[in-house]
Amino acid sequence: MNYKLIPFFLLLLICALPAQAKMYKWVDENGNTHFGDKIPAQYLTKGHEELNEQGAVIGVQEEIKEETPEERQERFRLEQIKKEEEKKAEEQAKQDRVLLDTYTTESDLIASRKARLDAVDSQLQLSESITEDAKRKLDLTEKQITQLKASGKEVPQNILDKMHREEKQLHTYQEVAAGHQKRKQAINEQFDAYIKRFRELKANQQRTKDEREARRREAMGLE
Numbered sequence: 001m002n003y004k005l006i007p008f009f010l011l012l013l014i015c016a017l018p019a020q021a022k023m024y025k026w027v028d029e030n031g032n033t034h035f036g037d038k039i040p041a042q043y044l045t046k047g048h049e050e051l052n053e054q055g056a057v058i059g060v061q062e063e064i065k066e067e068t069p070e071e072r073q074e075r076f077r078l079e080q081i082k083k084e085e086e087k088k089a090e091e092q093a094k095q096d097r098v099l100l101d102t103y104t105t106e107s108d109l110i111a112s113r114k115a116r117l118d119a120v121d122s123q124l125q126l127s128e129s130i131t132e133d134a135k136r137k138l139d140l141t142e143k144q145i146t147q148l149k150a151s152g153k154e155v156p157q158n159i160l161d162k163m164h165r166e167e168k169q170l171h172t173y174q175e176v177a178a179g180h181q182k183r184k185q186a187i188n189e190q191f192d193a194y195i196k197r198f199r200e201l202k203a204n205q206q207r208t209k210d211e212r213e214a215r216r217r218e219a220m221g222l223e
Helices: 003-016 069-102 106-150 157-219
Strands: 023-027 033-036 048-051 057-061
Touching (some): 069 157, 106 157
Antiparallel strands (some): 023 033, 023 048
16 A cells, blocks of 8 residues: 555545535524524525534624614714714814914913904094094084075085985994904903813813823832
8 A cells, every 4th residue: 555645535535525514593584493504585684693513603693674764864864963073073173272282371362362352442443533533524514404404595415415425434434343342242252262261171181191190100109
């Protein structure tokens, strides 16, 4: 016997053995349990288990449920809410970085707000001065018209046109002044929010620093 050929015959024997088939366990619509090496097509999306040759469970496939139109709509709504929340969180993180990079202390914020308010106050004072001057001009024109009417004279069209122009100018100046007032309010509200958030961020930084120091001391056996 040629012993050199034994490994070759063993290899042929191994290759000739049937491959171990997978076994599955599933339950039909009537609640009956089935076993087999293949799952019928109508049960592929149902929950089933994969078994080894000893019958032990080695894998589980959860049931794949089909969504109803209402469930699909609700899932889409929740996904949109999640995306919006993630977008807001990302924008907030950007704003936080800018806030901390721009201002070192709360006093910096207060000084910056004062500088902006001072600039708006200067514009407001100028606007109010122009408005008062426009009021005086309009008042003189209206008195002139009143005197002409009292004397029984017809008011010239150019004077009436002048009064209408002055009324429009006064209205414009008043709107500009009101805009400065709104801008002052917006600056105050904006910096109130900045200061509140700045305090929160600094408190979080300090808390993180304290926790890191506590872990360091604990690791060194100082506590």
